[in-house]
Each structure stands twice: as structure tokens, then as C-alpha cells.
């Protein structure tokens with residue numbers, strides 16, 4: 001799989017995307033329940049950041065907040081999301097609509113929900129161009145054809161005439177990526193783009209995303225609950241737990257020195273080919289319910305290292321050096337520490 005050389009990225013230059021203090025709550029039965037709290041990260045040009053965590057931890061809500069596509073019951077509690085220096089969260093809706101597609105686009109897990117079943121694919125891709133640009137039909141048509149060819153779909157002219165249900169899952173996901181690329185945005189948010197696909201097709205889509213990223217210098221936020229997909233694809237990983245980022249590091253550092261007890265637990269619960277031991281160790285306990293977060297660390301009730309401090313004070317994401325940050329009062333690989 002093609003890899004961007006992380007050394008050629010310039011972390012010292014301003015990142016393409018800078019998210020800070022992002023918070024989102026949902027109104028449920030008269031109560032406001034936080035789903036994402038104080039989430040922050042950066043994404044350089046050409047870089048891939050994987051956002052990893054269990055179901056319900058806030059990955060999709062984070063991406064939807066950046067796209068400004070949260071459902072009406074959601075409320076933005078605060079934060080900034082600067083794309084090339086402009087805070088998306090503060091933009092008037094009209095300005096945001098222009099940027100959606102042109103500067104950032106999202107690829108969803110289930111392309112069927114993104115395409116309208118009653119229109120041919122060509123019409124939907126053309127519409128996506130016309131929403132942004134006043135171009136002639138031949139210009140738009142050529143762009144659609146080029147985009148379908150760029151994602152490796154054979155016979156783009158034939159695809160243009162087809163309805164979404166006439167394509168296989170993998171082809172639909174390619175068409176979805178082609179639609180995201182139509183206006184040549186610099187940032188693509190991929191929300192579990194391969195989860196609904198079988199393993200062979202999944203690998204092909206990952207390869208396609210890596211190639212497009214490397215050819216076009218795309219920044220990718222790659223959301224997955226599957227840690228196994230991350231190595232060899234992402235440059236850095238942010239691990240989310242119960243609405244917060246608990247650890248962020250390069251893939252190499254995260255795999256060799258996971259430092260948050262939750263990350264360590266995640267690795268222990270992933271089946272591995274190497275190592276031979278093969279025993280899966282699920283993390284005991286359950287995620288605290290939204291709206292019922294403890295005052296201290298949200299992972300305290302499941303943590304083998306929990307100490308009094310952990311129950312009293314929420315740990316902040318602190319830099320361990322080398323761009324490896326962890327939100328834990330007692331970080332490190334020694335999982336037997338009891339505090």
C-alpha cells in the first residue's frame with residue numbers, strides 16, 4: 001500500500017485542520033447530554049489521522065460537527081475547527097454550504113444512504129457539481145467521468161447511466177468517493193468507509209484512499225472501530241473513549257508504547273496473527289452512560305490502575321513528547337501499577 005513519508009510532512013507549518021475544545025450535546029427528554037467533550041487534534045496536508053474507539057464513543061458526531069451536519073437535536077457546546085485558518089464552526093450557513101464539497105467532504109459507511117435510489121448516479125454527481133458551480137453540461141459531464149475513472153471504476157459512461165442499486169457495495173463506495181472528490185476538496189472525512197464491505201473489497205478501498213491521498217495531498221480523517229485497519233494506512237491515531245480523546249500518537253508509537261490503560265486494553269482485545277498467544281482479553285466493565293460521566297477520569301470504573309486522584313480529577317491530554325499525548329494521571333505501559 002502506498003505510504004506518505006511522514007518525515008516529508010511539515011508539522012511546523014500551520015496544519016490544514018485544527019480542532020480545539022470541540023463539544024457537542026444532545027437534547028434527550030428535556031436533558032442535555034454531552035456526547036463529545038473537549039475534542040482537539042490537528043491534521044497536516046497529506047496526513048491521515050485515524051479516529052478509533054468503540055461504538056458510541058463520539059467518532060461520527062465529531063465528524064458531523066466538522067461538516068456542520070449534526071441533527072437538529074444536537075447543540076454545539078463550543079470549540080473551533082479551523083480549516084486552512086478559517087473557523088468552520090463560526091461560518092454563516094451559506095458560506096459553509098460552499099465549503100462543503102469544495103474544501104471538505106465526507107464519505108459514509110453506507111453509500112446507499114448517501115445516494116438517492118430513484119436517480120441515476122450520473123444525475124446525482126452532476127447535481128453535486130451544479131450545487132457549487134455554474135458550468136455547462138459537457139464540462140460537468142467530463143468532470144464526473146474523470147472522477148469515476150480516478151476511483152478505478154471501469155466504464156464511467158456506463159456507470160453514469162446506472163441506478164445506485166445496480167452497483168455492488170464496493171462499486172458504490174468507489175462512486176461515493178468519486179462524488180466526494182468532484183470539487184477537489186483538500187480534506188476528506190471517512191466515517192467507517194469500508195465497514196459494510198467484505199475483507200477483499202475493504203482492502204481495495206483502503207488502497208484507493210491511500211493512492212488518492214498520496215497523489216493529491218489529501219488530508220484524511222479516517223474513522224474506524226477496527227484498530228487492525230490503521231497500521232500501514234494512517235500516520236497518527238487518536239483513540240476516543242466516552243466522548244473524549246484519551247491518547248494520540250503516531251501509529252508506530254501507539255503500537256509500540258500504548259500509554260493509556262484504555263488503549264492498552266484495546267490492543268489486548270484485538271486478535272493478532274503474530275505473537276502466537278492469541279488470547280483475547282476484553283476490557284472489563286462498561287462505558288459510563290452519556291450524561292452520567294464521573295467527575296474524574298471517565299475510564300476510572302474500568303481501569304486496573306485506578307487511584308483516588310483518578311476519581312476526583314479529570315486528566316487532560318498531556319504531551320509525553322514526540323507528539324505522543326495521553327489523558328491519564330498514571331500513563332505508561334506498566335499495566336500492573338495500582339497507583
Ligand SMILES: Nc1ncnc2c1ncn2[C@@H]1O[C@H](COP(=O)(O)OP(=O)(O)OP(=O)(O)O)[C@@H](O)[C@H]1O
Nearest residue numbers: 026035054055056057058059060061062071225290
Ligand atoms: N441523534 C442523536 N440523539 C441522541 N444521542 C445521539 C444522537 N446521535 C448520537 N448520539 C449519541 O452520541 C454518542 C456518540 O455517537 P456517535 O454516533 O458519534 O458514536 P460512534 O463513535 O460514531 O459510534 P459507532 O462506532 O457505532 O458509529 C452516542 O452515545 C449516541 O448515543
Ligand SMILES: [Mg+2]
Nearest residue numbers: 059060061191
Ligand atoms: Mg459512527
